[in-house]
Amino acid sequence: xxxxxxxxxxxxxxxxxxxxxxVKIAEFAAAIGDPNLLYRDRAAAQAAGYxxxxxxxxxxxxxxxxxxxxxxxxxxLGLNYAMVVHGEQRFSYARPLMAGDIVTAQVTxxxxxxxxxxxxxxxxxxxxTVTGEHVCTAVATIVERGA
Amino acid sequence: xxxxxxxxxxxxxAEIPAVSYPVSRLSLVKYCGASGDxxxxxxxxxxxxxxGLPDVIAHGMFTMAQAGRFVTDWAxxxxxxxxxxxxxxxxxxxxxxxTGASIEVxxxxxxxxxxxxxxxxxxxxxxxxKVLTRARAVVKLP
Numbered sequence: 401x402x403x404x405x406x407x408x409x410x411x412x413x414x415x416x417x418x419x420x421x422x423v424k425i426a427e428f429a430a431a432i433g434d435p436n437l438l439y440r441d442r443a444a445a446q447a448a449g450y451x452x453x454x455x456x457x458x459x460x461x462x463x464x465x466x467x468x469x470x471x472x473x474x475x476x477l478g479l480n481y482a483m484v485v486h487g488e489q490r491f492s493y494a495r496p497l498m499a500g501d502i503v504t505a506q507v508t509x510x511x512x513x514x515x516x517x518x519x520x521x522x523x524x525x526x527x528x529t530v531t532g533e534h535v536c537t538a539v540a541t542i543v544e545r546g547a
Numbered sequence: 548x549x550x551x552x553x554x555x556x557x558x559x560x561a562e563i564p565a566v567s568y569p570v571s572r573l574s575l576v577k578y579c580g581a582s583g584d585x586x587x588x589x590x591x592x593x594x595x596x597x598x599g600l601p602d603v604i605a606h607g608m609f610t611m612a613q614a615g616r617f618v619t620d621w622a623x624x625x626x627x628x629x630x631x632x633x634x635x636x637x638x639x640x641x642x643x644x645x646t647g648a649s650i651e652v653x654x655x656x657x658x659x660x661x662x663x664x665x666x667x668x669x670x671x672x673x674x675x676x677k678v679l680t681r682a683r684a685v686v687k688l689p
Contacts, residue, residue: 424581431581432612433568438624448624457615457628457684461608466583482587482598486607488681490632539632545599 403519403544404478407509412471414506417530418463422499425455428462454496461489463497464525464538467505472521472542479521479544487520488541494534502530510539517546551623554663554688563621563654563667568613570605570639570673571647578609592643605639610650610678614669617652618684621667629664630685637676648673663688 422442429439437444438454445453472479497503504527511522520543527536575589584606587594595603611633618628641648650673657668669682 428581431574431577432609432616433574434612434616434619436616436619436624444624456612457619457631458608458612461584462582465608469583482594484586485588485604485638486635488632488634489608489611490630492630493628496627 402478403512403521404476405512407474407477408512410471410509412467412507412509414504414528415463415467417502417504418466420455420463420497420499420501420503422453424462425453425459425499428459429456432456432458450496450498452499454498457491457493457496459497460491460527460536460538463503463505463527464507464540468507468523468525468540471507471509471523483545485543485545486540487543488522488539490539491536493536497527497535501535503527503535504530511541515543519544519546551625552621552688554659554665557656557659557665557688559656559658561656563617563656565651565653566617566620567649567651568616569647569649570609570613570641572603572641572643574609574647575603575605575641578606582606582608584608600638600640602640602642605641605648605650607633607635610635610639610671610673613650614652614671614679614682615684617654617669618667618686621654622686622688625689627687628684629687630683632684633669633671633679633682635678636680637673637678639673639678650678657683660685
C-alpha cells in the first residue's frame with residue numbers, strides 16, 4: 401500500500417503525560433547493558449550535580465517511540481510496519497531526562513520521500529515537561545523497504 | 548566508568564580507543580521490553596526471513612545506545628551530552644547461538660567547540676560492516 405502523502409506536515413496531538421521513573425531508567429540501562437551509576441544511584445547522580453538519577457542519552461526513544469509509533473500506525477497513513485527499518489536518529493538535549501520528570505511528546509511528520517524503491521518518513525518529536533520546559537527534540541527517519 | 552575528562556585536557560584529533568559490546572538474542576528481547584519496540588524483526592527469525600532479512604537484526608537504537616555508552620564512559624560523570632545523532636547504514640545481524648554478535652565502537656575528538664563543548668565522531672562496526680555512519684555526539688565537559 402502506498403504512503404498517504406496527505407499526512408506530510410501533520411502535527412499529531414501531544415501524548416498523555418509520561419512520568420519518568422527510576423525503575424524504568426534502571427530497566428532501560430540494564431537492557432542496553434550499561435552499568436553507569438548515574439542511571440541507578442541517586443547519590444552518584446547528586447554527586448554529579450543532578451537532583452535524582454538521570455536517563456541514558458537514548459532513553460527518550462522510550463517516550464518518542466510510543467508516540468511516533470502510534471502516529472505512524474494510523475491506518476490512513478498506509479505504512480507496512482514489518483517492512484520498516486530505522487534509518488536515522490538524532491537527539492538534541494536541553495538537559496538529560498531525570499527521574500521525576502513528567503513530560504509530553506508531540507510528534508510532527510516533517511518529511512516523506514521516495515528513495516529508489518523505498519520510502520522514508522521523518523518525524524520530529526518534542527519532549528516538554530508539563531510545566532513547559534523543553535527537554536529534548538528527537539528527529540527520526542524510518543525507511544519502509546520496497547517489496 | 549572512566550575518569551573525568553576536562554575540556555582543557557582534550558585535543559582535537561585525539562583517538563578514543565575502541566570498545567566491543569556484545570549483543571545476543573536475549574539482549575534484543577530485553578531491549579524490546581524496555582523500549583516498547585516489539586517489531587517482530589527483532590525477535591522472530593521466521594518473519595525476519597520472510598521479509599527478506601538474513602536473520603533477526605538488532606534494533607538500531609540498541610546499537611545507538613552502545614555508541615552512547617561509549618561516549619558517556621569516555622567523557623565521565625560530569626559531562627553532559629547535548630547532541631547525539633547517527634545514521635543506520637547496515638544491520639547488526641544476531642544469530643541464534645551462544646555467542647550472538649558484537650558491536651565495536653571507536654571515536655575521535657572531531658573538534659573543540661565553544662561553551663566547553665567537544666564534538667566526537669563515532670564509528671561502529673559489526674561483522675566487518677560499518678553499522679553507523681554520520682555518528683556524532685556533542686558533549687559539554689567541565
